[in-house]
Amino acid sequence: MSEKNKPFVITDRRKFTLDGEPRPDADPSPEKESREPAAAAPPPAPTAIPEPPAAPQAEEPEHDLPPAPTAEQTEQSRRAYEMTAERLDTAIRAANPGADHPPAMSFDQLVQSVYLTAMMQLGGATPEGQQPQVDLMGARQSIDMLGVLAEKTKGNLTPDEDRLLESALFELRMAFLEITQALARSAAAKAGSPTGGRPNPVGPSIVR
16 A cells, blocks of 8 residues: 555544543553653852952052163263363363362361351351341251251261261251240240330341
8 A cells, every 4th residue: 555545543542531531442551751851950069269368569659760870871970070070170270370279078068068058047147237037947958958967877977077967966956946036035025015016126037
């Protein structure tokens, strides 16, 4: 019989009748599950222990200073400076016959230069009879400059250099105290003066 002429057969696979009774011709084998059993879920992955946070690193301070010159650059600039200074000395001696050669800079001259500057700022160079002009802020900076010099050179000075620096600092600090006290007394006298607070012509006055 050809495929086209084969009878069409319908197979009733129901196990029960419409009344709920078991069918006598039903297949007694259990009905196969139409679905495959669900695959077992994989076990949960172990929870990783979080690492402790890294300690914050201190930020490096920003420096605005330019890079330091190399040793070769330093040596070249030193030689060029000394040659230029020597030509300047030669020109000065040629214009002033018999003039002495300027002394080389030393630690003593450095201390004395700052000392004299501070004294002038405290009114030490004021002619007699005139009102001193005092630059308190400038004098304070000059005195503090010598203080920094004393701190940075501690243990590296000769006994004479150390004595010179300590004496200069002592005299300048005492002069600074004397001037500030004199200014305070002058201000108090002006406040209680019955003459209207006219300034004392010989008392110190502050420049800035």
